[in-house]
Amino acid sequence: MKQTANKRQLAKLIQQVERLAPADKPLNIMEVCGAHTMAIGKSGLRQLLPDNIRLLSGPGCPVCVTHDCEIEVYLELARQRNVIIATFGDLLRVPGKKGSSLADARGQGAKVSVVYSTMDALKVAKNNPGKEVVFLGAGFETTAPTVAMSVIQAQEEGIENFSVYSLHKLVPPVLEALLLDKEVKIDGFILPGHVSTIIGVEPYYFLAREYHKAGVITGFETHDILQGLVMLLEQIREDKPCVEIQYRRGVLPQGAPLARQVMARVFEPADAWWRGLGLIPKSGLRIRESFRNYDAKKKFNIPEPYPNEKEESNKNCACGDILKGIKLPQECRLFGIACTPLNPVGPCMVSSEGACAAYYRFTEYGGGWNEAR
Amino acid sequence: MKQTANKRQLAKLIQQVERLAPADKPLNIMEVCGAHTMAIGKSGLRQLLPDNIRLLSGPGCPVCVTHDCEIEVYLELARQRNVIIATFGDLLRVPGKKGSSLADARGQGAKVSVVYSTMDALKVAKNNPGKEVVFLGAGFETTAPTVAMSVIQAQEEGIENFSVYSLHKLVPPVLEALLLDKEVKIDGFILPGHVSTIIGVEPYYFLAREYHKAGVITGFETHDILQGLVMLLEQIREDKPCVEIQYRRGVLPQGAPLARQVMARVFEPADAWWRGLGLIPKSGLRIRESFRNYDAKKKFNIPEPYPNEKEESNKNCACGDILKGIKLPQECRLFGIACTPLNPVGPCMVSSEGACAAYYRFTEYGGGWNEAR
Amino acid sequence: MKRDKILLAHGSGGELSRELIEEIIYPIFDNNGGQELLDSAFLALEGGRIAMTTDSYVISPLFFPGGDIGKLAACGTINDLAVCGAIPKFLSVGLIIEEGFPVEDFKKILRSLSDTAASAGVLVVTGDTKVVERGSADKIFINTTGIGIVPEEVSLGPTEISVGDLIIISGTVGDHGMAVLCQREGLSLGGQIASDCAPLSDLAELLVSTGGVSCMRDPTRGGVASVLYELARQSKMTMEILNEAVPVHHAVAAGCSMLGLDPLYLANEGKLLIFARPEKESEIMNVLRNHPLGRAGRVIGRVTSRDDSGKVLVETELGAKRILPALEGEHLPRIC
Amino acid sequence: MKRDKILLAHGSGGELSRELIEEIIYPIFDNNGGQELLDSAFLALEGGRIAMTTDSYVISPLFFPGGDIGKLAACGTINDLAVCGAIPKFLSVGLIIEEGFPVEDFKKILRSLSDTAASAGVLVVTGDTKVVERGSADKIFINTTGIGIVPEEVSLGPTEISVGDLIIISGTVGDHGMAVLCQREGLSLGGQIASDCAPLSDLAELLVSTGGVSCMRDPTRGGVASVLYELARQSKMTMEILNEAVPVHHAVAAGCSMLGLDPLYLANEGKLLIFARPEKESEIMNVLRNHPLGRAGRVIGRVTSRDDSGKVLVETELGAKRILPALEGEHLPRIC
Amino acid sequence: MCVAVPLKVVKVTGNMAIAELEGISKEISIALTPEVNVGDWVLVHAGYAIHRIDNEEARETIRFLEELYEANCK
Amino acid sequence: MCVAVPLKVVKVTGNMAIAELEGISKEISIALTPEVNVGDWVLVHAGYAIHRIDNEEARETIRFLEELYEANCK
């Protein structure tokens, strides 16, 4: 079921992209999803594209956009003697406001259990009846239903020492937030494959209707991405932006209604803070009152919305503008000085494939290595 | 304040013992206290005494006389996930009915904290609020007041996760139990120094009055023991048994009334089972009803007096007769076969200076090493 | 070093490990002259050079398809000697055991250590056993220290690497790492893959005897990627590998896609990464193809140019060349 | 072996340790010929004999009056080489660190290891670092493996012990054990005693050069008593020591009476127990008296006769002779 | 942002299933995709099947690639 | 059966005291012997002072030993 293309097929697709690339003006295409960013990075695709097609890496790594103030909150939780933090490995090294991460906290004595699935987190809770297990629910619409299932299961099985600290984020609202900026220089979106598996096409309609932006829901193989690009470029050339699905083996137009029901049973939309982007209305998920016993924020009395703490942690981080195609990483004052991959400030540096991290590693502006061609 | 004698003084004392030793009949002198047994062993005294003065090692090591059924009970406790056993190191290697000890249990995952004082056990309780700390209260009248103090302190400070499993034993009742046997061949007792620090002389009066046995409360230096022996031999020679104090720097005739009060506030006498000796009336201490919250037997619902379990664990163990001077270790059917120092059955083998252990190690009947002269 | 606490990542073979070694350990043990980053010590003793190397093994699970910690402890140290051109001769074994560790498992582990050493002609000559309280160690840790004889004419190492050298791997990559990870993450292997754990001294000796090897490594923790990264820096060379040329067992590839991992970063315990003079290619490939531990050997890249900072490029399926990044911290399963 | 689980006592240097080594470890590593119970390996390498020895250090507390685990890790292995007559040359260091261990402490420990090795003319030539999860190790464990050169004419060991040999201790016993215990049991030393932790290679070499030494040991875990017990069994000799002759610091004696312990069973980390030909007594005592680590040296006993089972007798203050029993299990403070 | 892998379901037990790829198998939850049967391919994310892959749709991509190939060979 | 050591009290703080022997000191409880003062010798068992040693009685043993010695020397 895994599908790979051969070299000739790939070369053909690149030719198509080259053919479709406008000669006159540069195009900014944002791949929203971190998995796309990873796939593009591994394939070396960026270097092979025509110079006037720029791929911008979006805010699509759910752990990278976790706000540093919230990181401080869960680090505080992690330090409580009776608490075990259960988390996906992805979150382990993401630093908070003061530069330290869950990995650091663990080094200082916090109990952190790295799990691959919420089912494992429930097992940790069952195996540690004397402890409170707090699962860090990070992730977009793809992950949220699995976390919701675990809450429902905990309720059904009467597992009382389990709760979720919801850091979940939603994709369409952040896209809208980026587009609200008048200066934004994005022409089209490579839309996330697996988020769309859940939400389908409808939530993206506003992109074309309201902002006149192209969008293609795309798979994660190199040929998927190239085909998605071709479809995007065709939309742009014909000036008929819409939402197409390239990734038809993974996404139905209607998405996954049952998963959305499960998610809606446990969560409701809420304003959310994004690292480097600030507060975005209705861009997150909070646990409904009916599941309050499983809401770590309520169980541990974490004040919401954290007055005094919710201001942008570093006003100098230019991530917002970088994500909008307005600035380049090297135009950020912190780039390479206060902000490096080992000590990142904004999401574009936290993600190892984020724009700032990539520039730092692979260009003359960063560590001194030139990107290879 | 530690007093040691020089060689001449010791030689002089030995001469006095030799002079007082009856020529005609052998005398059996029991040193009741394990610390005396240790001191005698370390000094090599036994070999220097006239042949017709035999030193019998009594039931005076409080951990060695802990009944193997009770060991099984606390091993069971130790296996409970939420329990930390706090214990003096002495108890660590004493095997239960099935041959395994606390050290084994610890190897299998039990949490065992070796402490030097009940104060340390209270600290363990304070530092582990989520756990139940059970202190194994083993020891005679010397130790019981210190354990009683910890119970009082736990009550005063509201430490609720602390309890005591009382294995305490009393010295006078076991002496009486030995003497009840018509065949008993004990002529006099080297009485325990530090037990007497607490109880004074009165509780021993029955020895002379009812059983016509000599008794001297003795200190633990070699010269103390020799002087105690001299005093005993004088009592015997003059046929005027009584209770004398050799160890006057450590024992007042009235004992320590405050320590006895503290002990009596928390504990009350109760029948107790002795390893190798069986049930002896009023020879132990149980926690009073008023401190029931600190009584591990009540807290963990341990049935008393353990019907079906309290029968003598090994009827073939001859310890009772050995302690009475009726039998020698090599006359026990288990000696050196089912019962060895590494896998002891009765208290005389459990104690490293017990009669059976000493015979096993140092005589031709045991491991093959001849006792050196 | 920025952090004031040691983290797991400090021992993961990645960026922070290097920091720990270069910034803390090396300045303290400054008696090594130029060989600070070599894993094995060359000792000038009367009568010849001997090599000495040490490693502690702290793997969990202790038993995995294809081996156990005992086999690993023998292979790892033997292989560290072998890759520097030494003929492994003697091993010491230092055991730290958590109380409560089953004797049966202990025996199994020691037997497998002993058998593995014996199969490579190596004697275990001295040992030490410590037992620590439950909770003070994770079941069992094994240190093995090995010494071997370095033939007069042999000289291998990063400084011997030249532009033009071929980069050869002796077989499929990531088998050990995936076998262990599957056990840890509850994936079932269905007998598809096992750890490649094996002593490589025999194969290494044959390869060295061709006279065409400039440097060798056993790409263990951190995988082929980390070894390449380290050697590129040490030799100040640019190295290029061809992604498609790297042999990966199809089940390892499947496991990697299931766990979000890259086989180039997975540990191997029975593979040699060989830098070879191009004129000796056929001789070296012959040795590999005729040895049970080298049958799947392949040329995966080459050293392309000098470069003061040193770097590794990967040629992708698209024909693009991208940087091979260093592993930062632990290599954990990812969901994103 | 009767038990199916490893207990603390299996590593305590006492009876169960011997059981573990003789019944489990030795039968598996059966390549040592007659030297199975020697702590160091003599290796016939071309050009001469070298000795190799390994030990892991798992002490708690890590820092104690007079030293730390780093100094200990250097001394212990250097001393193990020294007592077999080797000139220590090289050390490897294997570190297992619990995550969260403070870097400052780590540096302090490594520096002290390095300085101690340097002071004995020993080079640390190779190392390895592993970090394990919190709770998977107790702060830090160190393995050191040492190799040394054994001069042609030197031949020391239990089989060289003869009837008539003097038993000499190079200074007061139990200082290290008491310094560590006091820290652990919350006794305050008031600056009275410190660990004797020191590299003994220089002193040992001087002693060996008298030609009068038949065997040496550093009486570490289990103390003088355990070493005597072990050597009596290995040499099949009866040994006698005079209790009063054994030098004990008065504060160590006091600590022992407070904790219910015997100084003969306490660990030393800077003392030599020497078996010496009686005709060389004055020469050997001279070496001791003129060396900073041997000033308090004393003859404490002698080898009195052959005895197939081997035993150790202690002459007491009463002039009686009693058996010196082997340590069974851990040496713990007692209340009775 | 969300890694999901196509796996083939080889066993179903209530809400749980065993799914495999190239012989490597894994226990997954199908609570979000109860329609799944043995033999189906599913997309698995964080231990949960989130989508049953329609064979027709899957073939679509293959067809597309084949066309590309032919176009290229012409 | 019950090891107790004579220690000299050097500091008293409520129910607790510091006691020492040959420069080695230890925190002990004097809850069972509240009459204890700095300078007193006490018998300590399992961390508790269980007896204040009367100097007169202590000298008694010394006297006895001295007499023995003299008897011997005569």
Ligand code: SF4
């Ligand atoms: S360099 Fe750092 S601070 Fe600047 S925009 Fe990028 S992530 Fe933000």
Ligand code: SF4
């Ligand atoms: S040998 Fe063992 S069984 Fe026999 S009397 Fe002595 S302790 Fe009891």
Ligand SMILES: [Mg+2]
């Ligand atoms: Mg190595």
Ligand SMILES: [Mg+2]
């Ligand atoms: Mg290695």
Ligand SMILES: [Mg+2]
């Ligand atoms: Mg290696």
Ligand SMILES: [Mg+2]
């Ligand atoms: Mg050792």
Ligand SMILES: [Mg+2]
């Ligand atoms: Mg463990």
Ligand SMILES: [Mg+2]
């Ligand atoms: Mg050694």
Ligand SMILES: [Mg+2]
């Ligand atoms: Mg040693």
Ligand SMILES: [Mg+2]
């Ligand atoms: Mg030694």
Ligand SMILES: [Mg+2]
């Ligand atoms: Mg290493």
Ligand SMILES: [Mg+2]
């Ligand atoms: Mg710890």
